[in-house]
Amino acid sequence: MKEFELKYGCNPNQKPSKIYMRDGSELPITILSGRPGYINFLDAFNSWQLVKELKAALGMPAATSFKHVSPTSAAVGIPLPEKLKKACFVDDIEGLDESPLACAFARARGTDRMCSFGDWIALSEVCDVTTAKLIQREVSDGVIAPGYEPEALEILKSKRKGNYNIVQIDPDYIPEAQETKQVFGITFEQGRNNFEINEALLSNLVTENKELPSEAKRDLIIALITLKYTQSNSVCYAVDGQAIGVGAGQQSRIHCTRLAGGKADTWQLRQHDKVLNLPFLPTLKRPDRDNVIDGYINQNEEDVTADGNWQKYFTVQPAPFTREEQRAYLDTIDGVALGSDAFFPFSDNIERAKKSGVKYIAEPGGSIRDDAVIECCDKYGIAMAFTGMRLFHH
Secondary structure (H helix, E strand, O other): OOOOEEEOOOOOOOOOEEOOOOOOOOOOOOEOOOOOOOHHHHHHHHHHHHHHHHHHHHHHOOEEEEEEEEEEEEOOOOOOOOHHHOOOOOOOOOOOHOOOHHHHHHHHHHHHHOOOEEEEEEEEEOOHHHHHHHHHHOOEEEEEEEEEHHHHHHHOOHHHOOOOOOEEEEEOOOOEEEEEEEOEEEEEEEEEEOOOOOHHHHOOEEEOOOOOOOHHHHHHHHHHHHHOOOOOOOOEEEEEEEEEEEOOEEEEEEEHHHHHHHHHHHHHHHHHHHOOOOEEEOOOHHHHHHHHHHHHHOOOOOOOOOOOOHHOOOOOOOOOOHHHHHHHHOOOOOOEEEEEOOOOOHHHHHHHHHHEEEEEEEEEOOOOOOHHHHHHHHHHHOOEEOOOOOOOOO
16 A cells, blocks of 8 residues: 545645655555544554654553644553552453553553543554453544454454554554655655663763662653653653653643643542542443543542532542642652653752652753752752753654
8 A cells, every 4th residue: 555545634624635655665554444534643653653662662562542643641561550450440351460561551541541532542562352352442543553463453343333443554664764744835854853762861860869770760761752752842750661641732841840740640649549439320431430530639620529410420429539638648659750851941840740759850951050950859859860862742
């Protein structure tokens, strides 16, 4: 297949639309089911690069959940603790621990379940049956992987009445060194960002604390590779082999740090016993539970525990989850890693990161206020590495 005609571009009025190889060669993909669209393919090709790089950097199966050309999370195949299984709604899956790929997907999809609603999924490995069963019951637009076990493929084909988007990519495909795109009829050209993110990037520790355990290095690498494929400005919190909060596309760095930190806090609080034991109505669907949990923790659009509201969601009225309880729980969190795609211009980012249990940071450095940022890290005993490499993505 040398080209594939799309229904339309970013929006229905943008026609005609297609994908093709500029040099006339075959596309490195096979569409096994469905008819992916323009944005689907943007998500597919960006997400595939992310999981391929994670696998290469850490030697572990990887998965990511993408929405609007940015990851909601990315993770590697580490078994989930029981509380996290329950928080991710995967505690009923038999054989989960025996599939590292399924563990990676459960972590990635379970990190920010609200933002992952209707996502695009990328898998670094051939999709197995356990992973396919997890994908089957989630609201998702499609998946890209280097292959699919026959039974797994049949499970995925059953989604959306047989119209679920399933793409197989050639894992050996290497794109051209130069890439181009057009904006307003003007062609931009640049070399692809082939910069390799690995442990060597974390060797320049500029703080008093120069302890960087292997788990912290792993989590920082996950954060940085995630940022490489996140719309800038961007900041990523990571722990236990997964990205737990991604702040994308904000004009101000502190807004990125706050946004990602809020998501990371929500991920932590979802594992609190008060949240895990919410008495949901058995008829409440998974996406509705996600919305209610977010409302219960963040107390946003409505008070889900109030009289007249709780009856729509719960069998009995739950006690509110107070700000004081939440803060006390979050104050016990430590060992979180934080990556930034560009330097922190002010120490306020470190102050906000500390509130979410950050102990390790990787950022390019190079700000005229680096000394103030380092001093703030030293105040809290945070270890920070200057990578010297910006990771903007647009």
